Amino acid sequence: xxxxxxxxxxxxxxxxxxxxxxxxxxxxxxxxxxxxxxxxxxxxxxxxxxxxxxxxxxxxxxxxxxxxxxxxxxxxxxxxxxxxxxxxxxxxxxxxxxxxxxxxxxxxxxxxxxxxxxxxxxxxxxxxxxxxxxxxxxxxxxxxxxxxxxxxxxxxxxxxxxxxxxxxxxxxxxxxxxxxxxxxxxxxxxxxxxxxxxxxxxxxxxxxxxxxxxxxxxxxxxxxxxxxxxxxxxxxxxxxxxxxxxxxxxxxxxxxxxxxxxxxxxxxxxxxxxxxxxxxxxxxxxxxxxxxxxxxxxxxxxxxxxxxxxxxxxxxxxxxxxxxxxxxxxxxxxxxxxxxxxxxxxxxxxxxxxxxxxxxxxxxxxxxxxxxxxxxxxxx
Numbered sequence: 067x068x069x070x071x072x073x074x075x076x077x078x079x080x081x082x083x084x085x086x087x088x089x090x091x092x093x094x095x096x097x098x099x100x101x102x103x104x105x106x107x108x109x110x111x112x113x114x115x116x117x118x119x120x121x122x123x124x125x126x127x128x129x130x131x132x133x134x135x136x137x138x139x140x141x142x143x144x145x146x147x148x149x150x151x152x153x154x155x156x157x158x159x160x161x162x163x164x165x166x167x168x169x170x171x172x173x174x175x176x177x178x179x180x181x182x183x184x185x186x187x188x189x190x191x192x193x194x195x196x197x198x199x200x201x202x203x204x205x206x207x208x209x210x211x212x213x214x215x216x217x218x219x220x221x222x223x224x225x226x227x228x229x230x231x232x233x234x235x236x237x238x239x240x241x242x243x244x245x246x247x248x249x250x251x252x253x254x255x256x257x258x259x260x261x262x263x264x265x266x267x268x269x270x271x272x273x274x275x276x277x278x279x280x281x282x283x284x285x286x287x288x289x290x291x292x293x294x295x296x297x298x299x300x301x302x303x304x305x306x307x308x309x310x311x312x313x314x315x316x317x318x319x320x321x322x323x324x325x326x327x328x329x330x331x332x333x334x335x336x337x338x339x340x341x342x343x344x345x346x347x348x349x350x351x352x353x354x355x356x357x358x359x360x361x362x363x364x365x366x367x368x369x370x371x372x373x374x375x376x377x378x379x380x381x382x383x384x385x386x387x388x389x390x391x392x393x394x395x396x397x398x399x400x401x402x403x404x405x406x407x408x409x410x411x412x413x414x415x416x417x418x419x420x421x422x423x424x425x426x427x428x429x430x431x432x433x434x435x436x437x438x439x440x441x442x443x444x445x446x
Contacts (some may be wrong), residue, residue: 068337069156070184071097071116072249073148073172074163076106078268079186079212079329083161084110086334089346093337097151097163099172113137118154120147122168145171152176159337161212165270166393167386167435168196170428177207186212187394188283190344193431195290201233209291210354211335215284216291217309217332218323223292224340226315235312235320237304238363240275244305248367248406249253254406256399274397279408282374283392286385289378296378301371303361310351326350370410373417383423383434391416392436398442416441 070087075098087093099120100107111119111134118140128142134321137182141149145168152172154162160176162186164170169187176183177198185191191198202209209216215236223231242261243251259276261267274280285299289438302312313320325331326348334345365372368385370392378389395412404412416438423430 067091068158069096070161070337071095071151071154071157071158072161072163072222073120073152073169074097074101074161074165075110076100076103077163077165078271079163079333080161082329083100083163083184083333083337086112086337087114090334090343091362096157097154099148099151102126102146104133108133108264111137115139116192118142118151120144120151122148134290148172149175152181153179157181159184159210159331161337163212165192167390167432169200169222170431173198174201174428177201177205180207180211180286182208184210184333185216185356186333188213188280188287189389190281191287192289192389194428195286196381196425197327197428199290204354208339210339212293212329212332212336213284213287214310214327214332216288216327217335219288219292219313221335222311222313222321226313226321227317228293230315230317231292231294232316232318233298233300234279234292234294235300235302235314235322236284236288237302237309237311238278238281239275239306239307239359240303240305240363241278243276244303244361246367248407251367251407253404256402259399259406262348269400270393270396273399273409274392277370278368279370279392279409279413281363282371283389286378286389292427293364296375301363303363305359305361306355308355308358324350326438345408356396356406370413373410373413380422381424383426383430384420386426387416387420387438388413390405390435392444394439394442412442412445415422 095114095116097118098116101122108356120142122145131141138253140290159182163186172188173190219345262272288299290298307327310323377385397408
């Protein structure tokens with residue numbers, strides 16, 4: 067019986083992880099953590115019987131305690147609660163499906179406690195990859211990617227020498243606005259940006275996909291996961307989302323992972339690695355598919371991707387600025403406080419104003435995040 071805990075259990079990745087648990091019958095969920103959706107969390111608790119549950123907001127944690135007073139489940143809250151779930155004694159794998167930089171500290175503590183990490187929280191490596199990867203190595207912990215693209219790269223590397231990588235080909239769907247120019251994006255509404263053509267995801271990542279900032283975050287994440295410079299990570303637009311990513315080796319051979327757009331595959335692969343198990347669902351039919359299309363990304367219109375490459379090249383605290391500025395700008399866009407194109411304008415403004423810290427500590431990373439938020443909030 068494999069024992070896991072999930073941070074972000076009520077989100078898109080968290081709920082799909084629980085679908086994998088439900089289908090396989092040999093995984094025990096010892097801990098769950100969520101933000102504020104205690105209605106869904108209560109259902110999950112009653113079905114999966116975890117030992118400890120964390121809720122980010124203390125008042126919501128109190129409300130949950132009342133709802134599940136008939137159960138023997140410990141309810142905790144805040145950052146201390148997230149960390150408690152992450153370091154539970156018998157947990158073997160921590161699924162980090164929580165959104166945002168609040169995922170960093172629990173991940174660090176889980177690594178120190180010897181837990182393998184099924185990583186779906188981009189911010190952890192984007193902002194603190196220089197801390198996380200050496201720490202994982204020191205503690206003999208595996209970082210198993212859950213993002214479909216990074217899982218595809220990970221799968222394409224099996225049996226091959228990482229030193230033989232020539233470049234990584236990171237695929238992108240192009241999002242809902244593929245082929246559009248800046249003038250076409252002037253009056254984009256929240257509803258428009260949330261219509262992803264291929265994937266069903268949470269709101270924040272769906273907006274990030276529409277701006278291609280998500281792909282930029284993935285470029286930086288790939289740098290840390292696979293030990294390559296960002297300029298050896300080439301983004302390729304593959305509109306059907308059938309090729310999930312590829313690795314080109316020094317001899318010119320290219321290995322790719324293909325499949326239908328289904329996040330349960332990378333989730334299950336991370337949980338059972340290196341074992342492959344049957345996964346119910348639609349299968350790829352090449353006769354019906356007919357062809358695959360490829361395009362070069364438009365980094366003039368989708369300038370956020372170019373800014374991500376810049377942040378990845380410079381390193382230090384600049385990727386934190388890129389990530390934090392995007393996080394708050396997207397939140398403001400979703401609340402209809404700013405226009406769509408202002409998301410990237412805000413990111414660039416914050417990056418240009420930042421004095422880079424070459425090798426930031428965790429405290430300096432969080433200070434950089436706070437300073438970035440402060441700059442954005444002070445805009446007129």
